[in-house]
Amino acid sequence: MLFARASSLTRYALDASLAKRKSDDHIRVEQLVAKMERSVRQAFLTFVQNVRSQTVMREVAELLGRNDIDSALKIVDRYVVRMAPVVSNVFIAAANDETKALAEQVNRISPAVGISFDPTYQRAADLMADAQLNFIRDFTATQREAVRVALTQALIDGEGPIATAKAFRDAIGLTARQLAAIQNYRNLLAQGSSEALDRDIRDRRFDRTVQRAVNTGEPLSASQVDAMVDRYRDRYLMSRAETIARTETGKVVSQARDEAFKQVAAEAGITSDMVERTWRATRDSRTRDSHAAMNGQKVEGTEEAFISGAGNRLMRPHDPAAPASEVINCRCVQTLKIKRRTP
Structure with missing residues (x-):
């Protein structure tokens, strides 16, 4: 917080020549987000590693053997709770970073x-x-x-306790939709279908083997299919890690920066009419069209919303009130400019 009120800021805004250039501020936030994404991604991968450990899986297998699925799921829940503090860590780090950036302006x-x-x-x-x-x-x-979903599929396949426990293990970290895609890929491989070669995240090192099976009509062995599916699953897991890291980090960083600004503004007497906000999109092929169209869009004050290319109103990137289509995997940031107050 501010230890001494800067009453002069009620009469003067931060001079633009004393503030960092917007491009510099954009870079600062992008670097912060990248750092925090690594932290969230590592927390997720640690969660997966811990739940999949032999110790945990022995306990899970014992519970599944007694058909106590709920208790097995509660074990996973405990590890989710252990992972969750990374969210608060990201919030504090982002808020401190934003406060430091504002301090460089205020202290001038x-x-x-x-x-x-x-x-x-x-x-x-x-x-x-x-x-x-x-x-x-x-x-x-x-x-x-x-x-x-994994346990249901194991039941349909008539799997025993060991295979059922493996199905449980293989589901950790993934979504039901991803599991369905993995199962579909396994079926294509087992059928010798050329469609298996159309899957974007497949390991292309196996393509020659798959193509040979398609051409000759000779089925892949069970061990070959397992190896290909395991690699496919690993790639989905990394994709999941990236999605969680990007979405959760962006959301929390956006909230934290907003809170940091509010704390500084309240103490420094920075009012809404002194603020100009700019939407900054990451300009590459992965940016959704509705956000690419917003790059450089400016709004006055703290209460005016940005308008996306899809016509949605967003108060900031990762606005919790925005549709999921505007939030998931978003890498946009907002930069702030404190304008001169009219005497």
Whole structure:
């Protein structure tokens, strides 16, 4: 928080010549997001590694052997809870980074002012708690659905306890939709279908073997199919890790930066009419068209919404009120400019 109120900021805005260039601010936020994404991605992969460990899977296999599926799922839930604190860590790191960036501007106007982010402030604490609880709720629901799909498929296949436990293990970290795609890929390989060569995330090192099986009509061996499917599953797992890291990090960083600004603005007397916000999209082929069209879009004040190329209103990137189609895998950021106040 501000240790000494910069009353002069109620009369003067931060001079644009003293602030960092927008491009520099955009780069700063992108670097922050990239760093936090690595943290979330590692937390997810650690979760998968821990749940798939021999110790945990022995316990799961024992429970499944007694047909106690709910208790087996609760084991996974415990590890989701252990992963969740990464959300609060990202929030605090992002808020501190944003506060530091604002401090460089504020201290040029009033060097006596000391600025820091207060994570214990009630609104900030509530935001972090909600973000962490929402992460636990959503991830747990998705993981439980995937595990139940895997167990159902094992039952349909008439698998025994060991194979059922393996199906449970292989579902960890994935979604039900991804599991269905993996099962479909296995079926294509077993059938010797050329459609298996159309799957984008397949390991192309196997293509020659698959093509030979298609051409000769000689089926792939069970071990060959297993190896190809395992690699396919691993790639889906990494894709899942990237999606979670990008979506969750972007959402939490956006909330944290917004909260950091509100804390500084409240103490420094920065009012809505002094703020100009700009939408910055990552300009590459992966950016959705509706966001590419928004790049450079400016809005005045803190309450005006951006308008996406799809016609949706967004208060900022990863707006929690926005449709999922505007949020998932979004890499956009918002930059802020404090304008001169009219005397």
